[in-house]
Amino acid sequence: AQSVTQLGSHVSVSEGALVLLRCNYSSSVPPYLFWYVQYPNQGLQLLLKYTSAATLVKGINGFEAEFKKSETSFHLTKPSAHMSDAAEYFCAVSKQGGKLIFGQGTELSVKP
């Protein structure tokens, strides 16, 4: 069975600071991993995805994530937070496509 754990339901950073959102997964097969972002009153938007190619994946809005098989992690980072990054972030896993299994989400707040 596959599962995703996001450490920290809420993360607060200052504008310009590093953003680090943690995601650990469990999968019996090589996983495909995703980060989605949800702005208020909007749907889920794909930030980036890992599909067994390069382990460092670059996404939109300056975000990137690194797949670390030994740590079963896929943490999301951004070097410098912007006020517009405030949103809820979801990590998800799928078994080579198909249904997405989501983590519980991390709400990111950015302080001026």
Added chain:
Amino acid sequence: EPEVTQTPSHQVTQMGQEVILRCVPISNHLYFYWYRQILGQKVEFLVSFYNNEISEKSEIFDDQFSVERPDGSNFTLKIRSTKLEDSAMYFCASSEGRPVETQYFGPGTRLLVL
């Protein structure tokens, strides 16, 4: 840019009533999904649909739920007799193909069952 749309954005219904949530997937997409998110909980997979039939469903998707693609554009989720615990945000998603095509999500329908 093409997007997935959902109607209505909000729906309030009485327990035991039938509701139909509507979605218009992106036009050239072939795979369709419904997910739901109960307030404060994870986004959960309900069902996937391909080639006019259900390809996978979760334990949540019991006999009270059904999906349909009645024409070439709409994809609907019907709940036959709503329960209080069906109150949630329901998301529709679509993707162009498999195995790892991106799933594009609609803005959701917030369902409140009283």
